[in-house]
Amino acid sequence: DRDSGKNGQVVCNTPHNLPFQLEKSIDNYYRLVTWKYLDREKISMYNITVMASDLGTPSLSTETHITLYVADINDNPPTFPQVSYSAYIPENNPRGASIFTVMAQDPDSGRNAQVTYSVTEDIIMGGPLSSYVSINSDTGILYALCSFDYEHIRDLQLLVTASDGGDPPLSSNVSLSIFVLDQNDNAPEILYPSIPTDGSTGVELAPRSAEPGYLVTKVVAVDRDSGQNAWLSYRLLKASEPGLFAVGLHTGEVRTARALLDRDALKQSLVVAVQDHGQPPLSATVTLTVAVADSIPDILADLGSIRTPGDPDDSDLTLYLVVAVAAVSCVFLAFVIVLLALRLRRWHASRLLQASGGGLVGVPASHFVGVDGVRAFLQTYSHEVSLTADSRESHVIFPQPNYVDTLISLESCEKNDSLLTSPDFRQRKNEAASVQVSSVLCSRLILRGMIIFINLYFRTHIVEIV
Template sequence: LLGRTKVLISVEDVNDNRPEVTITSLFSPVLENTLPGTVIAFLNVHDRDSGKNGQVVCYTRDNLPFQLEKSIDNYYRLVIWEYLDREKISMYNITVMASDLGTPPLSTEIHIAVHVADTNDNPPIFPHASYSADIPENNPRGASIFSVTAHDPDSGNNAQVTYSLTKDTIMATPLSSYVSINSDTGVLYALRSFDYEQIQDLQLLVTASDSGDPPLSSNVSLSLFILDQNDNVPEILYPMLPTDGSTGVELAPRSAEPGYLVTKVVAVDRDSGQNAWLSYRLLKASDPGLFTVGLHTGEVRTARALLDRDALKQSLVVAVQDHGQPPLSATVTLTVAVASSIPEVLADLGSIRTPTSSDDSDLTLYLVVAVAVVSCIFLAFVIVLLALRLWRWHKSSLLQASGVGLAGLPASGFVGMEGVQAFLKTYSHEVSLTSDSRGSHVIFPHPNYADTLISQESCEKKDSLLTSRDFHECRDEAASVQVSSVLCLRLFLRGIIFFIHLSCVLKHAL
């Protein structure tokens, strides 16, 4: 026992163990709108060595928007240091270094993958601020006319874009009746054939919207310009064709010098640009060397002096043509009357104008028939009136002859021969008929109807036995009959003269 000895051996620790890093929790993916300071991971660090060899320090190597913060004991937490943007970096590979304080130091590194989740923070974006396109008129219905595309940098539903047109009207018509757009592809289609003469341009506003919650959208303007096509024939404004089918007549005196302006053809074209540029040329003429037509003015002038041998009637055919592709043209026929004086021209207009239908002769026939019918009716009325007057006079004569009721007869309404003559004189008149340049003057002299009345002597000779009152009644009755006859005859003549005058005036006006 006395020979045993205790020996204490001290083992000195050497730094032969690397730190160990364990991820206790990780929150991934991380929304890009997560606030700075939010913890996304917890780490536990352990080193089996002792002393300084067991003391561990953790840090991140790269300059990332994340930071390691020491918690309690050997725990660290990984927090967001800056705002994240998935559209820039959608995934981060974070390298965490753990190193002890031994000599030499030992270290360990781990990699943490953090995915950034998308939020709908970007609206759809068009590559250009505005668009424009040209569309030829008379386009087929349903044809594709343009296409727009918008890009959304988000992902998933947040990047799904749909297209639409803002509601608007064009010429009081909804825009949707002119153009439509495919909501998925952004292709625009024409729903009708455009006419440049009605619509020259369309101003549209295209909206692109994503499917996020809430959805975001953006707009872009689109100008559609309708291009003119040569689809309108030149329209001749002057000379206008008469409605009766004949051609207009232009006057040219025989004394006209070369270059005399006879007339001017005026035409317009509803197209635009070179499709509306017009040129004039003489297509056909009865005397080709007599007249010329201005190429751009349409002025018809004499090419030489007019001669006596030149025909009175000159016919010209002028063509008006545009400069479109293919060119369109119209023609007009001119009739030029050549004469030494205007009266000579007017005298020969009947041979220049184109014969028309027989409407005038038919109208004259209708007027004559109407006058004849009215005259017959009026004559019949007069005959009936005379018959009634004669019947009353005959009845009165019979009563006077029989001597019955003479004392009770009323006195005549007339006041004697002087009153009758004064009454008749008021109907004396003059009638003047004038129609056109052919005038007629018909005068009715002032007649003296006193000779036609029954004189006092004849009445006395007829019946000497009549008393003074009977004589006056006989004379007044006879005067009444005569006056009625004269008045009827004069009314008849005035009716005939009125209708003849009316027919002449209407014929001259037509």
């Protein structure tokens, strides 16, 4: 101040509502200092007014303005609006589908406010978490890397980290729970009655004396889905005798709806449907065969007649019959061939006898045990095969043979022994007789065995054929 005395004495001051103050150093030199901490995130710029006044009367003054900008330092980590997040994704989702977006705020500026996102690595269901989900480091969008199956995995627990670009960087974490929503992608699975591995249907037993409401069996089913997708209802889809049986809507119990009558068939076929309440609903069916009789032994005795048309056992029986007929035909053909061979051998032996026994003309043929004697022996040997329809046993009766016409008188043989002068001749005659006996006996035994075999086979399978 160019005045003198008090009129030239200068005093400087600043507003008291600012975190600044003036400190006098030398003469009229002042320093502007802070008297408390500055927070750029609250106030990043100050307009400071400095007023200089003299001590004259009246006092004269002047002022100047200082604009102060507060520089940022990385003193704030990124923060999430919530402590935890929950996300939902339906199962059977396409790969690469967006699941959720996380966002963190950093009140700093510049690089100190640049936030990057990452997911903490973990092991889920025996595999790395990175094989299930990934996150965009800049935007915080979470993507599914696979198609989730509710029946395999129902939820994922993640830890998302947000880091800024300061030096040193600051970070914060937030938990994210991903829940897989169930879809109706599983049909009901029937546990009982279980379907036999041979493709036939099980047989349930019901006495003919059963009263209305009698529990015949119960259909048990489960659904791997959850919620209403797993709510099951049962209904009778088809029955060979409508109105005879009823199925519980929620229990699956098969009960008689009325008393069984004599006119009701022995075999009752039911088709039970099991349906869930999903959208769209899925269902499964099971076929029940109910055998009806007065008592359990009666049912067991008649089980052979409860075969459904087209049963694989029928085709197997037909195959067995064809094989049996073919085997019998082959045996018979072999028998015919052997018989022809024996006949040829006998004919050849008879030719040899004719060639070597020319001197035996006039000798009575009855003195030899030859073809006529063997024929007489075979005519007296007979058998009877008794096959009964009520029993599976066969009775073979062998009557006592009669040797009156075939035995040769010892005296005749002794008298004519001199005529059989050739040993070769006697040997060949005996061979011819034995060949004829063997061939005829063999043929009869083979035919008898064939008859017994066919009888036993058809008796064993007569119920199945009917």
